[in-house]
Amino acid sequence: MNNTKPISAQIMLALVLLSLSASAAAPSFRGKFTFKDVVAPGATETDSYAINDNGAITGDYLDSSGIQHGMILKGKTLVTIDNANCTSAISFYGINAAQELAGWCNGSSGTPIGFTYANGNFTTISPPGASSTEANGINDKGVVVGSYVDSTGATHGFVLKGKKYKTLDVPGAAGYTAAWSINNSGVIGVYGLNSAGSYISFTTSNNGKTYQSFAYSGAGTLGTVIHAVSNKGDIDGTYFDSNGLGKGVLFHQGKFYPFQETNDCGVSPCSTRADGLNGALQIVGRYSPSDGSSHGFIAHAK
Numbered sequence: 001m002n003n004t005k006p007i008s009a010q011i012m013l014a015l016v017l018l019s020l021s022a023s024a025a026a027p028s029f030r031g032k033f034t035f036k037d038v039v040a041p042g043a044t045e046t047d048s049y050a051i052n053d054n055g056a057i058t059g060d061y062l063d064s065s066g067i068q069h070g071m072i073l074k075g076k077t078l079v080t081i082d083n084a085n086c087t088s089a090i091s092f093y094g095i096n097a098a099q100e101l102a103g104w105c106n107g108s109s110g111t112p113i114g115f116t117y118a119n120g121n122f123t124t125i126s127p128p129g130a131s132s133t134e135a136n137g138i139n140d141k142g143v144v145v146g147s148y149v150d151s152t153g154a155t156h157g158f159v160l161k162g163k164k165y166k167t168l169d170v171p172g173a174a175g176y177t178a179a180w181s182i183n184n185s186g187v188i189g190v191y192g193l194n195s196a197g198s199y200i201s202f203t204t205s206n207n208g209k210t211y212q213s214f215a216y217s218g219a220g221t222l223g224t225v226i227h228a229v230s231n232k233g234d235i236d237g238t239y240f241d242s243n244g245l246g247k248g249v250l251f252h253q254g255k256f257y258p259f260q261e262t263n264d265c266g267v268s269p270c271s272t273r274a275d276g277l278n279g280a281l282q283i284v285g286r287y288s289p290s291d292g293s294s295h296g297f298i299a300h301a302k
Contacts, residue, residue, distance in 0.1 A: 029252050029281060029301055033259045038284060038296035040071055040078050048073075048284040048296035049093045050137075050276035053231065057276070057284055058101055059296060060091035070117075072099060083122055085113065092117070093275070094137035094144075094181065102138040102146065114146055127158045127165040137181035137189075140231075145179035145188055157190050159207060168208040172200055181228045189214070189226040189235065201226035201237065216249045216256050224249070228277035236274040236283050248274035248285060250301055261287040261297050274299075 038048040043061035051057045056074045063069065070081040070090045083090055086105035094102035100118040102125075107113040114125035114133035125135045130148035137145045144160040145168075157168035157179035169177045173192030181189040190211075191201040201224050202211035214226045214235065222240035229235050235251040239258070250257045260272045265287040276284040281301035288294050 029257075031257055032302045033257075033262075033283075033299045034302065035261050035263050035297050035299050037263070038073065038298050040073055041076060045294055046071075046073075046296040047091065047286055047294060048276065048298065049091065050095045050228070051278045051282055051284045051298070052095045052097055052099070053278045053280065054097060055278070055280075055282065056095060056099055057296075057298070058092040058095040058103075059284075070101070070103060070105075072101070081117060083115065083117075085122075094135070095276075096138050096140045096142075098140065100138055100142065102135040102144050104134040104146070114148075116142075116144060125160060127156075127160075127167070134178070136179065137228075139182045139184050139186075141184065143182055143186070145182045145190075147178035157188075157192075157208075159188065166207050168204070170200060170202050170211055180226065183229045183233075184231045187229045187233070189229045189237075191225050196221075199223035199225045199240075203229065203235070214251070216258065218256075218258060220244065227275050230277045230279050232279045234277060234279075234281065236277040236285075238273045238285075243269070245269055246271040246273050248272045248283065248299070250274070250277075250281070250283065252281070252301070257301070259299065261285075261299070263297075264295065265289055 038046050040046045040061035045062040047059045048057050049059040060068050070092050072079040088106045090105035092101040092103035104112045104114040111132040112134050114135035115122045126133050127148045129150050133148045135146040147157050149155050154175045157177040159166045170192040172194050174195040177192040179190040187205045201214040204211050216224045216239045219239035220242040224239040226237040238246045239249050248259045270289050272287045274285040283299040
């Protein structure tokens with residue numbers, strides 16, 4: 001049985017840091033964020049989901065014909081990545097130091113198929129009994145996390161280490177769990193939906209035997225979604241305010257720092273989603289103004 005232990009932000013960070021190298025000191029942070037749009041050359045829309053410690057961003061973009069492509073973007077250098085088995089919606093959600101990627105797309109049947117990408121090759125990810133799979137995160141050791149749907153329609157998180165899969169179900173989830181990220185120490189960011197339809201988020205570092213709550217106190221009834229756990233133990237995610245609008249949040253050195261993209265998203269209603277995070281406190285994600293458009297961003301936490 002899974003055991004949940006709600007804890008304070010300070011205690012949770014201490015537990016996360018126990019699994020990290022003592023030499024991995026977090027960068028200085030004054031509680032400020034600066035924002036810049038992420039735009040793939042020639043793209044009409046760019047979605048940025050993950051960033052590695054070398055500053056390479058992955059996600060997807062739409063070309064001038066409205067076709068979606070997977071990508072790696074480093075500065076102004078764009079690498080386009082397409083999978084012949086995808087009929088639509090290819091994207092990548094995890095990237096490690098070697099620029100190995102984790103992602104998924106819709107296959108010919110219209111259901112999601114998960115995969116990793118390395119050295120020009122795709123490897124299909126499919127836990128036993130899965131009818132569809134989404135691969136979301138990958139660390140420098142090649143361990144992959146994501147989610148899959150079983151034959152009953154329930155969604156579970158998973159960890160893939162080598163050839164061995166481990167299913168993750170967060171306590172209190174009502175048929176939906178997804179693992180989003182894993183750092184080099186094996187700390188996993190995983191979230192679910194409870195019976196009230198609210199998001200519940202956790203970290204786990206022991207393959208789901210125990211879970212530690214991750215929740216921003218300023219969230220409304222929809223809760224908090226955990227996303228990236230960096231190799232230095234920082235965490236980002238998205239919380240939903242009392243109006244149901246998404247806002248980014250960074251957890252650093254025992255404190256939560258909420259933020260909203262400000263360059264083009266300073267006037268409500270506007271949603272900000274924080275997805276990727278690296279050791280230099282660079283955050284990537286998306287924001288959506290009131291016109292319904294979607295834009296990638298990179299935030300520098302200073």
